[in-house]
Amino acid sequence: MEQQRRRLAATGYLAFLFSGLCAISAGVVVSILKEKYQLSFGMSGTLLSLMSVGNMAASFAAGLLPGKIGTKKTVALLCIGYFVGYLLTAFFSQVGILMGAFLLIGIAKGCAINNCTVLVGNNAADRAKGMSLMHAFYAVGAMVGPFVITALAMINNTMPMLGLALGGLVMWLIFMAAGLDNKPAKKADGKTTDFSFLKDLRFWLLTGLIFFQNSAETAVTGWLVTYYKDSAILSGTLSTYTVTIMWGATLAARLLIAFVFPIKNTFKALAIMGAGCVVLYFGLVSAVTPVMAIVMLAGFAFAMAGVNPVGMAGVGKQMNATTVGVLIPLAALGQIVMPWIIGIAADGIGLQAAMWLNLIPCVGIVVMSIWIMMLDKKKGI
Numbered sequence: 001m002e003q004q005r006r007r008l009a010a011t012g013y014l015a016f017l018f019s020g021l022c023a024i025s026a027g028v029v030v031s032i033l034k035e036k037y038q039l040s041f042g043m044s045g046t047l048l049s050l051m052s053v054g055n056m057a058a059s060f061a062a063g064l065l066p067g068k069i070g071t072k073k074t075v076a077l078l079c080i081g082y083f084v085g086y087l088l089t090a091f092f093s094q095v096g097i098l099m100g101a102f103l104l105i106g107i108a109k110g111c112a113i114n115n116c117t118v119l120v121g122n123n124a125a126d127r128a129k130g131m132s133l134m135h136a137f138y139a140v141g142a143m144v145g146p147f148v149i150t151a152l153a154m155i156n157n158t159m160p161m162l163g164l165a166l167g168g169l170v171m172w173l174i175f176m177a178a179g180l181d182n183k184p185a186k187k188a189d190g191k192t193t194d195f196s197f198l199k200d201l202r203f204w205l206l207t208g209l210i211f212f213q214n215s216a217e218t219a220v221t222g223w224l225v226t227y228y229k230d231s232a233i234l235s236g237t238l239s240t241y242t243v244t245i246m247w248g249a250t251l252a253a254r255l256l257i258a259f260v261f262p263i264k265n266t267f268k269a270l271a272i273m274g275a276g277c278v279v280l281y282f283g284l285v286s287a288v289t290p291v292m293a294i295v296m297l298a299g300f301a302f303a304m305a306g307v308n309p310v311g312m313a314g315v316g317k318q319m320n321a322t323t324v325g326v327l328i329p330l331a332a333l334g335q336i337v338m339p340w341i342i343g344i345a346a347d348g349i350g351l352q353a354a355m356w357l358n359l360i361p362c363v364g365i366v367v368m369s370i371w372i373m374m375l376d377k378k379k380g381i
Helices: 002-037 041-064 071-078 081-091 095-123 127-153 159-176 201-231 236-240 242-259 266-286 290-304 307-313 321-331 333-349 351-379
Strands: none
Touching (some): 002 081, 002 095, 002 159, 002 201, 041 071, 041 095, 041 201, 041 333, 071 095, 071 159, 081 095, 095 127, 095 159, 095 321, 127 307, 201 242, 201 266, 201 290, 201 307, 201 321, 201 351, 242 307, 266 307, 321 333, 333 351
C-alpha cells in the first residue's frame, strides 16, 4: 500500500513537470504565432483565454468523469490534448483551428492539474510539502521550456510546437503507466457527494484567492514576452528567456518553502506574499532598463511562487476530488478573464498601459488572505 502511495505521488510530480513545460510554453508559442501569422493583440489574448476555458472545463470534467468511466479513461481522453493541440499549431494557420488547438491544450492542462493535485494531496506524507514540491517540478518544466523552444526554433519555426507535442505525449504515457483506477469510482458508504462546503464562506474566499493568483500569474506568463518585445526593453531571443528567469525564481522559492522555511501561519504568509507581488509588479511594469526589468521579474515570480501551493494546502481536510473539481475550475476563470482584458485593452490603449491592470488581482490576493485570516481567528481555527 505504501509503495503504491509513493508511486502515485511520484506520478503527480513527474507528470506536472511535463505539464509545466507544455502549459507555460504556450505564452511563447502565442508570440511565435503572432509574428508568423500577424495576429492582433485581441486574437493573441483570445488564444490564451481559450486555453484557460479548456483548463476550466477539463477541471470540472476531471472531477465528474472518473465516477462514470474511471480515472484512467478520463486521463487518457483529456490529457492527450497537449499532443493534439500543439500538433495542430504546427501545421495549420487558420484562426479557427488555432483556437481549437489552444482549447485542447487548456483541456490537457486542466486534467493534469486536477489529477496531479489529488494524487499528491492524497498520497504525499506531508501535504503542504508535497504540494510545494509538486509545483517545484512544474516550475522546472516551465523553466526549461524557453531553452527547448529556442533550440528547436534554430531548425525552423514549426519545430517548437512539434517538440511541445512530444512533451505532451510523454506526460500522457506517464499517466497511462501509473496504474490509475480503470473502473468507475464508487463511494464506500454509498452516499451521494457532499457539497456542504459550498455553503462555507471560507471556501469561497479561498477560491477567490486562487482566482486572483491565476489572474496575476497568467497575465504575466501569457503577455510578458510580447510586452517586453513591444516596449523594446528586451528584444529577440533574450525576451524569450524572461520565462526562464521567472520560473527559475519560482523554483527557488518553492524549494525553500518545501525544505527550508516551512509555513506556520498559512494566510499571514499569503498576505505577505501578496503584498510583495503588488510592490514588485509595480516595479516590473515601471522598469525601463533590461537589468531592472529582470530583477523586478525575478522578485515578482519569487513572491508569487508560494501563493498557489500554500493556498491549496489551506483547503486542509476538505481536500478531495469534489472540492478540487469545483475550486480549481472556478479559480481558473482568472486565467480566462485577465489575459483577455489585457489583450482587448491593449488594442485600445496600448499594451504598456494595459499591463497596469494586472495590479488589481495582485491586490486581491492580499485582501482575500487577510479576510480568511480574520475569519479563521473569529472561528478559533
